[in-house]
Amino acid sequence: MVSDKIKQIIRDVPDFPKPGIIFKDITPILKSPALCNEIADALAKQLVNVEIDVVAGIESRGFLFGLALAQKLNVPFVPIRKAGKLPYKTVQQSYDLEYGSATLEVHEDAFDAGQKVLIHDDLLATGGTVVAASSLVQKLGAEVAAYSFLINLDFLNGKQRLKIYSEQIFSLADY
Numbered sequence: 001m002v003s004d005k006i007k008q009i010i011r012d013v014p015d016f017p018k019p020g021i022i023f024k025d026i027t028p029i030l031k032s033p034a035l036c037n038e039i040a041d042a043l044a045k046q047l048v049n050v051e052i053d054v055v056a057g058i059e060s061r062g063f064l065f066g067l068a069l070a071q072k073l074n075v076p077f078v079p080i081r082k083a084g085k086l087p088y089k090t091v092q093q094s095y096d097l098e099y100g101s102a103t104l105e106v107h108e109d110a111f112d113a114g115q116k117v118l119i120h121d122d123l124l125a126t127g128g129t130v131v132a133a134s135s136l137v138q139k140l141g142a143e144v145a146a147y148s149f150l151i152n153l154d155f156l157n158g159k160q161r162l163k164i165y166s167e168q169i170f171s172l173a174d175y
Contacts, residue, residue, distance in 0.1 A: 002042045005035055006150060006173040024151055024175075026061060026122050039172065040068040043120075043148050046170040047073065050146045053115040056080050058104070058133050061122035065150065069120055078110045078117075080133050091139050095132035104132045106140070113141035123151040124171060127158030134165040146170065 009032070011025040029035055043065060056078045057066025063079060070077035083092060083103040090105040111117060117137045119130060124147070134144050146168030152159070154174050162169055 002035075002038055003173045006039070007175075009035070010151070010173070024123055024153070026064075026150060029150075030064070036065075036068070039150065040065060040072055042172055043069050043150075043170070044072040046148065046172075047118065047146060050118070050168055051116050052118045052145050054078055054111060054142075055118045055120055056106070056110070056133065056137065058119065058121040058129060059085070062120050064122065066120040069118075069148065073118075078106065080104050080106050080119075080136060091136060093132040093135045093139070095128045097126075097128050102129070102132075104129070104136060106136045108140070111137060111140045111142035115142040116145035117142050118146050118148060119144060120148045122149065123153065124149045124158040124162075124169075125153045125156045127156075127161035130158070131161050131165075134162070138165075151175065 009028045011028050013023040013025050016023040054076045055066050055070035057063045059081045067077045083105050089108045091108055092103050092105040094103040119133050137144050144165040149171040152171035152174045159169050
């Protein structure tokens with residue numbers, strides 16, 4: 001099962017990015033092209049009954065499988081980046097993290113009004129980053145159709161914050 005494979009290969013890094021945080025490092029997954037393909041297939045399979053016009057991946061680890069997922073779904077991919085990283089005109093959304101604050105942005109022409117957007121990231125923790133991404137989608141007149149994650153830290157209740165945007169929340173490995 002892909003969930004078990006992810007849990008076996010994920011590396012826990014204590015006290016990163018600050019003391020008390022146990023960071024779930026997905027980079028060991030990237031050493032296995034076969035597992036990467038299996039993950040992309042499993043993510044796409046979860047979404048078979050969800051109408052999706054575009055996949056938006058959150059910087060930076062959301063780009064890794066977000067693009068692969070968009071290709072499997074045969075839809076465009078849009079990067080949602082940290083402030084100052086995109087070359088064209090953008091819209092921004094600031095938010096608080098469990099260990100600080102940040103700002104996300106997306107190109108102002110990233111989504112068409114009414115498009116159904118899948119937001120993808122590697123991990124769902126408290127949901128702050130994903131809520132900010134959801135706000136960006138809505139600012140441009142699109143709709144959050146669903147969310148997908150490799151990992152969900154269920155004990156942090158991030159899903160609860162996302163349900164106001166979409167009830168469709170998928171993950172492959174839950175902790």
